[in-house]
Structures are given as C-alpha cells and as structure tokens.
Amino acid sequence: MITLSKVGVSGRLDAINLVVNKAQHWHILGQNGAGKSTLLQIMAGLALPQHGRCLLSGTPISDYNLAHLARFRAFHGQQQVHSFAIPAGQYIDFYGAGKGAHPLPAVLTEALELKPLLSRPVTRLSGGEQQRVNLARALWQVWTAIEAGEALLVLDEPMQGLDIRHQLTFLTFLQQLCQQGNSTIISSHDLTLSARFASHAMLLNGGQQVASGTISQVFTAENLKMGYGIAFDITNNQNTLQIHPQWPPVLS
Numbered sequence: 001m002i003t004l005s006k007v008g009v010s011g012r013l014d015a016i017n018l019v020v021n022k023a024q025h026w027h028i029l030g031q032n033g034a035g036k037s038t039l040l041q042i043m044a045g046l047a048l049p050q051h052g053r054c055l056l057s058g059t060p061i062s063d064y065n066l067a068h069l070a071r072f073r074a075f076h077g078q079q080q081v082h083s084f085a086i087p088a089g090q091y092i093d094f095y096g097a098g099k100g101a102h103p104l105p106a107v108l109t110e111a112l113e114l115k116p117l118l119s120r121p122v123t124r125l126s127g128g129e130q131q132r133v134n135l136a137r138a139l140w141q142v143w144t145a146i147e148a149g150e151a152l153l154v155l156d157e158p159m160q161g162l163d164i165r166h167q168l169t170f171l172t173f174l175q176q177l178c179q180q181g182n183s184t185i186i187s188s189h190d191l192t193l194s195a196r197f198a199s200h201a202m203l204l205n206g207g208q209q210v211a212s213g214t215i216s217q218v219f220t221a222e223n224l225k226m227g228y229g230i231a232f233d234i235t236n237n238q239n240t241l242q243i244h245p246q247w248p249p250v251l252s
C-alpha cells in the first residue's frame with residue numbers, strides 16, 4: 001500500500017525504506033525527536049520528503065488530491081486543541097460529512113467508550129477523553145473505507161493520555177480493523193504494548209532506521225539498545241514479549 005524509498009528530510013530523517021502492505025499493523029518506535037511524527041506526516045501525504053519517494057498504491061502520494069485522500073486515509077496528530085464548546089457527538093459528526101444522519105457505529109462507540117462523552121462539550125473533557133473523541137473523529141471520517149477494508153490509518157501516539165484499559169481496548173480494535181484488510185501505522189512509546197499488538201515495527205534513532213520488520217526481527221536487545229541507549233531484558237511469556245529496561249544501568 002505504501003512504499004518509501006530513501007525518504008529523507010534534512011536533519012530529521014535519513015534514507016528511510018519501508019513497505020507497508022494491506023492488512024498490516026505497523027508501530028513506529030524511537031526516542032523523542034527520533035523522527036516518528038515526521039515520518040507519519042509523510043506517509044499521510046501531509047508533508048513532502050526532501051529526498052526519496054513515498055508511493056501510495058504505486059502513485060506518488062503527492063499526486064493524490066487531498067479531498068480524495070481524506071476519504072480513505074485517516075490522520076490523527078498529536079496535541080489537538082479544541083476552540084469551540086460544541087458537544088463531542090456534533091464535533092465527531094462534522095468529520096463524517098456526507099454520511100447524512102448515519103449514526104456512529106456501535107463498534108466505534110464501544111471501542112472508544114464514547115457514549116458518556118457525546119453530549120458533553122469537547123472543551124470540558126479530560127485529556128484522555130478528548131483523545132478518545134479525536135481518535136473517533138479520525139476513524140469516522142474514513143468509516144466507509146474502513147468497512148470496505150480499504151482504509152489507511154495513520155495515528156500519531158494514539159495511546160497518549162489513555163488509561164491502560166482504553167489502550168488495550170483501542171489496540172485490540174485496531175488489530176481487528178487490520179484483520180479486515182485495513183492498514184494501520186501508529187507511533188508508540190510503549191514497547192510491551194507494541195510487541196503485543198503490532199504485526200510489524202520500525203525503530204528509529206536520530207532520523208536513522210535502526211531496524212524494521214516483524215516483531216521478532218525488531219525487538220532484540222541489541223536493536224533496542226541502539227534505539228534507546230539503554231539495555232533491555234526481553235522475555236517471552238506465552239508468546240508475548242515482555243520488555244524490561246535495565247534500570248538503573250549496570251556499569252560495565
């Protein structure tokens with residue numbers, strides 16, 4: 001679905017190669033400033049690389065009309081600020097333009113536990129509640145494509161501010177959407193959750209690609225040390241990797 005060839009942005013990303021296929025669930029990992037958001041913006045068609053190419057289904061993503069892209073590519077950015085005190089339900093619906101009086105699907109309201117939030121002004125929701133509403137907005141915008149299993153979901157730190165139950169519920173939901181044919185690319189700071197839910201991962205450091213591929217290819221102690229500059233112990237508990245940072249560092 002997406003092919004990156006030697007994608008670079010001066011001082012931020014260097015020669016990134018990546019192929020994201022249909023139905024894959026990618027997590028982009030790395031320290032603060034590693035280049036995750038920059039990469040997501042390029043893959044969403046919202047920023048142009050200075051070097052290399054980003055193809056979406058074989059066509060440069062920059063050739064897509066933004067209105068056309070917005071029908072099947074969802075983008076959720078970090079730090080969205082609400083200026084108007086409209087009810088959350090109305091705010092989400094605004095992004096579902098063209099769907100008429102179509103109600104929000106139960107799977108979406110349940111995945112993000114929206115019911116108690118819909119009649120409340122978005123400006124008076126807690127940080128995590130606002131995050132759930134913003135994620136719903138992004139997905140509702142492309143819901144027709146999601147139902148057809150043809151959506152591309154690009155979500156920058158979707159777990160930010162969510163409590164552990166909402167993180168698990170939402171990641172399970174994304175996993176199901178990928179099983180239906182949709183492709184998902186998110187950035188994450190939670191290595192254990194990423195190892196559990198992603199089908200593939202890319203680890204960046206200082207704009208450089210440290211590793212990418214399946215979870216077992218990327219989640220090695222050596223790669224994680226290169227990515228984060230600290231040592232990790234990785235254990236396998238019933239086919240789920242547990243990632244433990246060695247802290248405080250053991251001096252050698």
Ligand SMILES: Nc1ncnc2c1ncn2[C@@H]1O[C@H](COP(=O)(O)OP(=O)(O)OP(=O)(O)O)[C@@H](O)[C@H]1O
Binds near residue numbers: 035038039
């Ligand atoms: N608009 C911009 N212009 C120039 N440099 C930028 C811009 N936005 C980010 N940067 C720089 O590019 C680098 C990568 O930033 P980016 O936001 O992609 O990192 P990130 O991995 O998403 O970080 P975080 O985990 O903190 O969200 C950083 O050094 C950052 O300071």
